[in-house]
Amino acid sequence: KSQEKPKDSGKVTITKTFDFAGEEIKVTKEVDSNSKEAKSFLKQQEKLQSAAPASLPTVSGVKRPSGMSSLLGKIGAKKQKMSTLEKSKLDWENFKEEEGIVEELAIHNRGKDGYIERKAFLERVDHRQFEIERDIRLSRMKP
Numbered sequence: 001k002s003q004e005k006p007k008d009s010g011k012v013t014i015t016k017t018f019d020f021a022g023e024e025i026k027v028t029k030e031v032d033s034n035s036k037e038a039k040s041f042l043k044q045q046e047k048l049q050s051a052a053p054a055s056l057p058t059v060s061g062v063k064r065p066s067g068m069s070s071l072l073g074k075i076g077a078k079k080q081k082m083s084t085l086e087k088s089k090l091d092w093e094n095f096k097e098e099e100g101i102v103e104e105l106a107i108h109n110r111g112k113d114g115y116i117e118r119k120a121f122l123e124r125v126d127h128r129q130f131e132i133e134r135d136i137r138l139s140r141m142k143p
Contacts (some may be wrong), residue, residue: 010033011032014031
């Protein structure tokens with residue numbers, strides 16, 4: 001299930017419900033109203049709203065679900081499942097927001113002490129060592 005809450009800033013809040021280990025998890029994401037995801041979400045909401053008036057109104061004018069089919073629909077409706085990796089990613093994103101460390105992590109990972117920078121340095125050293133060893137082997141061969 002999803003719900004929208006348009007805001008003045010041109011953002012759309014999308015709420016999705018997932019099933020993870022028998023537990024209901026709600027994921028809220030805020031995207032630009034011009035984005036592809038927001039447009040598809042709005043189309044989906046329009047389809048759901050246009051399908052809702054199809055149920056039969058009662059005498060008092062209040063719409064009621066049509067008996068057995070609505071019960072089967074509720075029972076048969078399956079929530080989208082969430083994998084362990086997706087749940088871990090969601091938990092990490094929530095932790096970063098709660099602790100306020102998003103910017104600090106971005107600065108640290110971008111800087112001199114970042115993981116990517118260290119890996120690139122090690123690759124350069126390894127390549128340079130290989131070239132030195134290759135030059136030594138070639139010099140010993142002397143044709």
